[in-house]
Amino acid sequence: MDKSQARRRRVTIIDVARHANVSPTAVSKVMNNAYGTSPSMQAKVRKAMTELGYRPYAAARAMRGKTYTIGVMLPDIRNPFFADILDGLEEALGDTGYQVLLGSSCNGEAAEARVTEAMIDRGMDGIILIAPISSSAHLEYLAHSVPVVVVGRHSRSVAFDTVSDDDVAGAALIVGHLAGLGHRRIAHIEHREDDPVRIREMPNTIRADGYRQAMHAHGLANDIDIVSTTYTQDGGYLGAKQLLARPNRPTAIFAGADIVAMGALEAIAEAGLSVPADISVAGYDNTSFAAFRPISLTTVDQAGHQIGGFTAQLLLERIANRAKPSVQIKLSPSLVVRNTTAPPAS
């Protein structure tokens, strides 16, 4: 039929209005369930809309202030933990009519700013920043342009809401578990951070801090041993190599993220050692491949699904009322013991 035409013109609200013999205003009102439309009018308009296959043009709606679009900034699309968050998000958004669009490729502060600005420029109704590395001032600035929810960062602002996990408690779970097994030389691989503000706020640094606190609490202050790399598989590989080269090498490694633990496992395998007989390894995030049997990684579960759900809820509330007081939600992690941790070889 007209599918063969080179380029079809969109069906607009004007077409619907003409078809239903009413004004465009009326069509708009019906669509938005606005006040002042009689039942007969509603029926006429809805009939015309389905007959013409009308879909409102979100790009035009943007000019009037609503796009029904929520942007999510992901720092790394390969980290499967973020997928859990997204699942929770989509589920909570359900059939609210909001469409989620993802922006990725954020390696670095500049790229992150590019993505978030792009989302603002596209008139998104709200944006979700997952573990952003931008300065607090920049987050604050963004939050004044558009409703924002920040995930994973331990900061507090009147301008945006935050959802995060209690990383201190999570680190304590791991250290407690390993110490309970009899380990003393428990090392940690962290994601290097230099910026003083981020040191206070980023989950990775809080996790390292939690490790230090927990080591102290177990009387292992002298055994604190941290290597700084990055939260990537490569970072885990390099970090573990350093640790294995120590004269008195650790009996357990607490990696700051599952993906880091993967790299550590690789370095350990390469060194001809076996896990957990020679050395124990624990991760963080309980990503799907931590559960994968051949690996079966001891880790900390952050309830990504739940995080996503809360995030969606907070964002919707803030979209509805931009002046509402800001909320900080902190969830409690739980320990998942699998097969990469065991008592140290005596």
Place this chain on the structure above:
Amino acid sequence: MDKSQARRRRVTIIDVARHANVSPTAVSKVMNNAYGTSPSMQAKVRKAMTELGYRPYAAARAMRGKTYTIGVMLPDIRNPFFADILDGLEEALGDTGYQVLLGSSCNGEAAEARVTEAMIDRGMDGIILIAPISSSAHLEYLAHSVPVVVVGRHSRSVAFDTVSDDDVAGAALIVGHLAGLGHRRIAHIEHREDDPVRIREMPNTIRADGYRQAMHAHGLANDIDIVSTTYTQDGGYLGAKQLLARPNRPTAIFAGADIVAMGALEAIAEAGLSVPADISVAGYDNTSFAAFRPISLTTVDQAGHQIGGFTAQLLLERIANRAKPSVQIKLSPSLVVRNTTAPPAS
């Protein structure tokens, strides 16, 4: 400063024009490098733009037909193979000024249609569909509304370009490798497909077909053994369980995707068998965790990065000229032999 204001008004082209003492038209012309702007004018306008920190409002541009946005539909955000494609895409797009936004959550034809329609409604300049399951007619329909490039599907259309991998050749590589090692009972786990059109076009069915052809070519027609599940870890687990329960169980399993191989490895480990001593396993995609040493999966590399690059190039060309003849690019896969395949136990 004014960051503390409750809600800042955007800087518009009008503000820039006033600041530079020129007309809005002039500002627009300078931005778009249009004809009819003197060097002095350009300087004035650019100065005003930077002084005011102006960023064009993409949502308004959409009303004039260009948003500088490219939408990518991903069927499954957890499959790391797609991340490789995205990397290639972003790299090729480089600093063309286009912003990539991802739409995911496409489990099912309805959700896929929702996402693609949402992208069209947001005025995106072009969309990339990765392994879409929609009917050919629907793809055709989309391509008449917006420039489209389809990745992974073996179809041909005058309305859109396609980039795919030679899945028949890829399957032949695996079967050849296993047969060369001495295997005869080589089974395959496929992604079930019922729709007749999709059977001809989807990469998973082509891969299964390639497996059949290769088995014939090696004189192993009687040993053809296919279980139909899905391209997920669960699908691999269930499929392998079925295969292991066979009275005369296969000595090698060719999983249609790496993630399927992961599930198969899990089922095999659970059955108390070891890989590759008792049974060989091969995957497809060469995802990042296939290379992960503790797994070290034999697989087929599809050059996702390259696929992404070609896709970007084709889309840009089609955006520039919607009437250009359509192009079909088919890339050749390569075999990556690792540690999950070995000669069968004699």
Place this chain on the structure above:
DNA sequence: GATGGCGTGAGTAACGTTTTCCAAAATGTT
């Protein structure tokens, strides 16, 4: 039977940008 209120629908302006014109100025040609 005039007045007031309310429910219903339409007209109009506005959002920020680009494109299509057109006028004026500058330059080149006889």
Place this chain on the structure above:
DNA sequence: AACATTTTGGAAAACGTTACTCACGCCATC
């Protein structure tokens, strides 16, 4: 010096939608 041509910059319209304002007719009330 008069005219033709090119260059430069601006005014106005358009894109699709929604919010605001207002007019009309209907009913209840005095």
